[in-house]
Amino acid sequence: MTFRSAFLGAAACLALAGPALATDLEFYFPVAVGGKAAETVQALTETYMAAHPDVKIAAIYTGSYADTTTKAITAARGGNPPQLVISLSTDMFTFIDEDLVLPFDDYLSEADQKDWIGGFYPAFLRNSQTGGKTWGIPFQRSTPVLYWNRAAFKAAGLDPDHAPANWAEMVEMAQKLTVADASGKVTQYGVLIPSSGFPSWLWTGIVAGNGGRLANEDGTEVSFNSPAAVEALGALVSLAQDGLMAPGIQDWGATPKAFFEGQAAMIWTTTGNLTNVRENAPFDFGVGFLPGLKQNGAPTGGGNFYLMKGSSEEELKASVDFVKWVTAPAQAAEWTRATGYVAPRPDVWASAPMQAYVADFPQAAVARDQLAYAVAELSTHDGPKVTQILNSALEAAITGQKAPQQALDDAQAEAEAVLADWK
Secondary structure, three states: OOHHHHHHHHHHHHHHHOOOOOEEEEEEEOOOOOOOHHHHHHHHHHHHHHHOOOEEEEEEEOOOHHHHHHHHHHHHHOOOOOOEEEEEHHHHHHHHHOOOEEOHHHHOOHHHHHHHHHHOOHHHHOOOEEOOEEOOEEEEEEOEEEEEEHHHHHHOOOOOOOOOOOHHHHHHHHHHHOEEOOOOOEEEEOOEOOOOOOHHHHHHHHHHOOOOOOEOOOOOOEOOOOHHHHHHHHHHHHHHHOOOOOOOOOOOOOHHHHHHOOOEOEEEEEHHHHHHHHHHOOOOEEEEOOOOOOOOOEEOEEEEEEEEOOOOHHHHHHHHHHHHHHOOHHHHHHHHHHHOOEOOOHHHHOOHHHHHHHHHOHHHHHHHHHHHHEEOOOOOOOHHHHHHHHHHHHHHHHOOOOOHHHHHHHHHHHHHHHHHHHO
């Protein structure tokens, strides 16, 4: 039964039952993501309301993640906060610093703590918990993965079923996959790692694959200029210097299109683009772990549910109930199949719909399996400032304005100044 048919059937029952006094909820949802996110969220909320006639949910589509966070903060300061927000997992410290959210623990039983909270993948909880409390519930979560064009691999004499196992192998493959025309103009680059907007996310994966970490768990210290980080930035910069990737800042949003059009044979992007690639790539493609310099490694990413302060107890309890429902296997499986985001719980993957999905589309399981090697995305107090400092340093190195060591030394000094009060 589809969500739409379930909704219509439940609505018919409601018509016979008569009107009920409703608890009105709002949640802010970022629509600037891959896949059929908005359509699926609307179907989910309609299904929940059909089964819970005493609850009305308005899903308000708020643009990008950054727009969503800004609008949530503005609404809260204006005295009219939504009950729920889906925003980046890295916004946890921002919401705590602004005193805008409540821990979910306050509305959970001991059984809920054990069976529900304890049922999420530990990798996703690293950007969801701090100070012994659960501030975010993983939902729209992801990791970056490598996509490769099997036809391009075959044309270059490479095994189309074999992803690069490490960074050195990726470079070797990229050399064979980079193609130029008679005039010497490159028509297909070997690899594309986007760097616009938030280059720190994918670079975190390179650092993790080199055995490094960028911040401590308390969000009070960073290690931007560690040897592992400097080496990782040097490796990224060298891809363009060696002609294996287009020079300069590479646009995040245009990366899938560049892949579809044959401009790059391998790309790094979110698993949230999985459904997009599946539906639009005009060739067979593979999905693999991020190739590491020394080991496997990738950052988690994506969005959590946050419970906003400023609502009635009835509204907050209903909000938590909706979050528990929408992250349960049936609903989470529908969400994952529609969007490509990683189902955040093992019990979702064990459900019959997800097992059938993976059997038909094995690439979907890659991001799940990569969670065993995943680290938390960069998240600190004064997070927007600290992340922007790092992003600016990465952009300076990528565009040749600074050497990797100098860029990261400068970023480390700036970030330490920002975080001094939090120590």
